[in-house]
Amino acid sequence: MTKKIYKDNELAGLRTGGIIKQKQKDYFILRTRIPGGHLKADLLKKYSTIAKKYGRDYVHVSTRQGIEIPWIHIKNIPKLLKDLKKLNILKGACGPRSRNLIACPGMSVCRFGFVDTEQLAGKLDSVAFGKEVPKKFKVAITGCLNSCAKPQENDLGFQAQGEPEVDLSKCIGCTLCAKVCEKVCLRGKRKPAIIMDENKRPIYRKKNCFFEGDCIRVCPVNAWKTKMVGFAVYIGGKVGRFPKFGVKIADFVKESQIPKIIRNTIRCYNRIAKKGERFGEALERQDLEKIKEEIL
Amino acid sequence: MNRIKGNQYINLKGVPCPLNFVKTKLKLETMGTGEVLEVELDDGEPITNVTASVKEEGHQILKVEKADEYWKLLIKKQ
Ligand code: SF4
Ligand code: SF4
Ligand code: SF4
Numbered sequence: 461m462t463k464k465i466y467k468d469n470e471l472a473g474l475r476t477g478g479i480i481k482q483k484q485k486d487y488f489i490l491r492t493r494i495p496g497g498h499l500k501a502d503l504l505k506k507y508s509t510i511a512k513k514y515g516r517d518y519v520h521v522s523t524r525q526g527i528e529i530p531w532i533h534i535k536n537i538p539k540l541l542k543d544l545k546k547l548n549i550l551k552g553a554c555g556p557r558s559r560n561l562i563a564c565p566g567m568s569v570c571r572f573g574f575v576d577t578e579q580l581a582g583k584l585d586s587v588a589f590g591k592e593v594p595k596k597f598k599v600a601i602t603g604c605l606n607s608c609a610k611p612q613e614n615d616l617g618f619q620a621q622g623e624p625e626v627d628l629s630k631c632i633g634c635t636l637c638a639k640v641c642e643k644v645c646l647r648g649k650r651k652p653a654i655i656m657d658e659n660k661r662p663i664y665r666k667k668n669c670f671f672e673g674d675c676i677r678v679c680p681v682n683a684w685k686t687k688m689v690g691f692a693v694y695i696g697g698k699v700g701r702f703p704k705f706g707v708k709i710a711d712f713v714k715e716s717q718i719p720k721i722i723r724n725t726i727r728c729y730n731r732i733a734k735k736g737e738r739f740g741e742a743l744e745r746q747d748l749e750k751i752k753e754e755i756l
Numbered sequence: 757m758n759r760i761k762g763n764q765y766i767n768l769k770g771v772p773c774p775l776n777f778v779k780t781k782l783k784l785e786t787m788g789t790g791e792v793l794e795v796e797l798d799d800g801e802p803i804t805n806v807t808a809s810v811k812e813e814g815h816q817i818l819k820v821e822k823a824d825e826y827w828k829l830l831i832k833k834q
Contacts, residue, residue, distance in 0.1 A: 571808075571812065632819070632820065634819075634820035634821070635822070636803065636804055636807060636820060639803075639804060640804050677808045677811075677812075678804050678807055678808045679811075680807050680811060680817035680820050681817065682811075
């Protein structure tokens, strides 16, 4: 068999990102990204077209809310890249760059959600995606304490939280808020944030609160309301060979501060980490208080 | 104490989540707007889950009352 020599223009596509070498000779995987996991049904059809035309009639749905299409032959890459552009399919990242920003479904459909995480993810894609970093950098946004998008396992994670507030004039004294609160606080190893006084009226103790809003959901007469919405910020989480949980550095950060926090964190990561090192690993050598100041 | 009487009654003691909510919902669907349903539910998840779900469906909860080991819920259909 004669060995095929590839021309420069065929190989150029490989340097633009989103194309990963497969273990089989001459085959590559196309990695795409779906910011926040929100994918229009029409675009989904275009994925199908690409998988049929260039791949082997299937896709792999990644854990990072991307769709990967394997079995792309090297000779088809230049054409494939042109098609992707035409169809508005976004390429994913590989190598030393920040990855797709992921999100849970959030408040548009989820009863627990405090913010529209999917929409927010769409808006933040340009801030968070594809930046040069020492190894890789992942951002996640989740709509509540349930943490479905795993903010603690990402280099930077945002977890929406809501501070509750009670209007005692509406309260009918059913005690259900104290009941659900006791349960969440017991699991979180804190004293309850709501206790009932002798007149069966709830007393709120903010320092014990987890800001997940169980009291707001259960109250039969809507005496509990969300007073304030914000985000807890986690940094330094990763999984991989040596997993590490992110640490929380702030509560109730405003949505408008998020772009700045993402930019600052990426800059900080580039400043403190050696090549090939993740943010969480580099943080081990740092004074966390100074890092907080730099990021927030 | 003012006693609100339900137009309809279901006993859901011993019925687990989410079947208790489904039965409540189906019962409410057979009733007219403004009518009151009295539901008896177990302590723990049943009372908190059914209360939250009934509220989410847009009905009005008139009363939540603990009686011995179970709970009574009065729901006004909207
Ligand atoms: S994290 Fe909260 S808001 Fe997001 S999907 Fe999970 S439960 Fe819903
Ligand atoms: S939001 Fe706070 S006060 Fe309400 S149930 Fe949760 S921990 Fe308790
Ligand atoms: S759940 Fe609402 S009505 Fe019941 S005790 Fe708490 S605040 Fe009052």
